[in-house]
Amino acid sequence: MSLIFRVISLVVCPFWWSCGRFETAPARKRNGTPDWGLALGCSSSLFWRIIMVMTTMSLAPTIVSRTYSVGRALLGSLFLFSGLLKIGSFAAYSAWIASAELPSPDLLLVVTIVIEIGGGLTLISGWNARLGALLLALFLVPTTIIFHGFWRADPADFMNQLNHILKNVSILGGMLVVFAIESSRMQARVP
Incomplete structure (x- = not known):
C-alpha cells in the first residue's frame, strides 16, 4: 500500500498542489459511493494531504x-x-x-x-x-x-x-x- 501512495504522490501531488486543485469540499459521490478519482485529485482532506506530503518527502532523497x-x-x-x-x-x-x-x-x-x-x-x-x-x-x-x-x-x-x-x-x-x-x-x- 505504501508503494501505491508513493507512486500516486509522485504523479498527483506536484501537479495538483501547483495548480490549486485541492479544494475544501469533500469528494462528490456518484450513486452513493465515493468517486475516488475526485478524492485523489480534488479532496483536501487532512488524510490525503498528509499521505501525499509524507510520501513525497520520504521518497525524494532516495530518488535523488x-x-x-x-x-x-x-x-x-x-x-x-x-x-x-x-x-x-x-x-x-x-x-x-x-x-x-x-x-x-x-x-x-x-x-x-x-x-x-x-x-x-x-x-x-x-x-x-x-x-x-x-x-x-x-x-x-x-x-x-x-x-x-x-x-x-x-x-x-x-x-x-x-x-x-x-x-x-x-x-x-x-x-x-x-x-x-x-x-x-x-x-x-x-x-
Whole structure:
C-alpha cells in the first residue's frame, strides 16, 4: 500500500498542489459511493494531504541519490569504454597523437588510457569519485583544446570539431557537478 501512495504522490501531488486543485469540499459521490478519482485529485482532506506530503518527502532523497548514482555511472562508462577502445586501436590513436606534434605519443596514449579507465571506474563504482571527477575534468581541458580546435579546422571539419568541443564542455560540466556533490558528501561525513 505504501508503494501505491508513493507512486500516486509522485504523479498527483506536484501537479495538483501547483495548480490549486485541492479544494475544501469533500469528494462528490456518484450513486452513493465515493468517486475516488475526485478524492485523489480534488479532496483536501487532512488524510490525503498528509499521505501525499509524507510520501513525497520520504521518497525524494532516495530518488535523488539513486538518480545521481546512475548519472555518475553513465558519465564514468563513457570514459571506461573510450579507454578500452583506445587499447584495441593503439596504433591508430598513437598516430593521431603524433599528428598533433606532441612528444612521446605512445607514452601519452598509455597515460590517457590509464586516466580514462581509472577515472571511469571511480565514477562507476563511486569509490573516490571526487578524485576521479577532478582528474577527468583536468584531463578534458587540454585534450579538448589540442584535439578539437574548431578554430583551426578546415570548413569541411568545422562543425564536427565544434560538436566535439560542445560535447566535451558538457562532459566537463558533468565532472564539475560530480566533484561538487562528492565534496559536499565528504564534508557532511566529517564531524
